Amino acid sequence: MSVYILAIESSCDDTSAAVLRDGEVLSNCVANQDAHRLYGGVVPEVASRAHQVNIIPVVDLALKKAGIRKEELSAVAFTRGPGLMGSLIVGVTFAKSFALSLGIPMIEVNHMQAHVLAHFAEAPKPAFPFLCLTVSGGHTQIVLVRTAMDLEVLGSTIDDAAGEAFDKTGKLLGLDYPAGPLIDKYAKEGKAVFPFPEPKIADLNFSFSGLKTSILYFLKRELKTNPNFIQENLNDICASVQSRIVSILLNKLKKAVEQTGVKEVAIAGGVSANSALRKGLQELGEQQGWEVYIPAFQFCTDNAGMIGVTGHFKYLAKDFVGQEVAAVPRWKIGADLNKS
Numbered sequence: 001m002s003v004y005i006l007a008i009e010s011s012c013d014d015t016s017a018a019v020l021r022d023g024e025v026l027s028n029c030v031a032n033q034d035a036h037r038l039y040g041g042v043v044p045e046v047a048s049r050a051h052q053v054n055i056i057p058v059v060d061l062a063l064k065k066a067g068i069r070k071e072e073l074s075a076v077a078f079t080r081g082p083g084l085m086g087s088l089i090v091g092v093t094f095a096k097s098f099a100l101s102l103g104i105p106m107i108e109v110n111h112m113q114a115h116v117l118a119h120f121a122e123a124p125k126p127a128f129p130f131l132c133l134t135v136s137g138g139h140t141q142i143v144l145v146r147t148a149m150d151l152e153v154l155g156s157t158i159d160d161a162a163g164e165a166f167d168k169t170g171k172l173l174g175l176d177y178p179a180g181p182l183i184d185k186y187a188k189e190g191k192a193v194f195p196f197p198e199p200k201i202a203d204l205n206f207s208f209s210g211l212k213t214s215i216l217y218f219l220k221r222e223l224k225t226n227p228n229f230i231q232e233n234l235n236d237i238c239a240s241v242q243s244r245i246v247s248i249l250l251n252k253l254k255k256a257v258e259q260t261g262v263k264e265v266a267i268a269g270g271v272s273a274n275s276a277l278r279k280g281l282q283e284l285g286e287q288q289g290w291e292v293y294i295p296a297f298q299f300c301t302d303n304a305g306m307i308g309v310t311g312h313f314k315y316l317a318k319d320f321v322g323q324e325v326a327a328v329p330r331w332k333i334g335a336d337l338n339k340s
């Protein structure tokens with residue numbers, strides 16, 4: 001008999017639902033929240049209210065697109081954390097009520113583990129062990145993935161995440177939130193002519209706050225002599241910033257491969273949608289003899305498909321949780337919240 005999983009993701013500003021059959025994603029629907037553009041970032045209270053409005057229509061759509069009735073579902077998988085408390089609560093509460101009313105088990109999913117395991121949504125799938133650089137709006141990590149359930153964070157950011165570096169730069173340039181996709185677009189028309197420094201961090205950790213400060217001072221200096229500096233040089237500024245963020249990420253990844261000897265290398269998270277990172281990893285992989293895995297766009301940014309893929313692994317292990325489960329805004333990959 002086939003296993004049908006309904007997956008729910010509501011950790012930040014996107015409400016998403018997916019349906020999977022035996023680990024294969026049949027539908028993956030996302031309701032984006034445009035409201036945050038006005039504020040230049042995600043406003044938690046606005047996000048949780050929008051999740052409340054969106055969750056039922058999105059689940060309904062995911063079931064319809066998959067051609068599955070809710071009575072056919074085997075389990076409900078949901079993001080328990082990490083993320084914004086108010087946003088998580090909407091998804092967790094929905095999943096609990098849905099599972100209770102159908103009498104089916106619930107599967108808790110760690111959002112960061114799900115970004116990594118998004119690689120199992122479609123072929124080619126990485127072989128274990130592999131390295132995954134997870135780069136999103138809230139996180140930047142290099143993870144050693146020994147098995148689907150045995151993951152170790154080898155390095156992470158000590159200040160801003162890579163996505164934040166894009167978004168905060170965008171704010172300085174007067175771009176809408178989230179600025180990552182816009183910087184990517186403008187960079188395509190520009191050249192990386194402005195030099196921004198690469199931070200010297202000895203281990204596999206990252207730092208992006210120095211880059212942000214150097215961009216701020218650079219812009220202040222240039223705007224003093226030319227008030228139109230940003231408008232006249234937007235493409236080149238974007239190309240320069242993007243090129244530096246990508247080189248910081250790829251240099252660390254190279255170091256992680258040297259340290260571990262693992263040559264299966266993947267990227268995940270919203271920033272893995274960046275065209276320069278995708279191209280740069282492909283080229284570096286060819287040059288270094290790595291097997292490189294780059295997810296399809298729908299599995300890069302926040303989506304319930306990846307929650308379902310992780311949920312399927314846990315379903316096979318019968319790793320279920322009860323109705324007492326509650327959202328957790330902080331949850332490190334690999335930490336078992338149900339063992340004290």
Ligand code: KG4
Pocket residue numbers: 012135136137138139162163164166167178179180181184269270271272273274275300301302
């Ligand atoms: O994984 P994600 O959807 O949500 C979080 O869990 O944070 O990542 C969102 C982040 C934002 O910072 C956004 O600017 C960035 O991913 N992003 C990009 C691109 N598409 C999304 N950054 C650079 N280039 C892109 N094409």
Ligand code: ZN
Pocket residue numbers: 111115136137269270301302
């Ligand atoms: Zn995410």
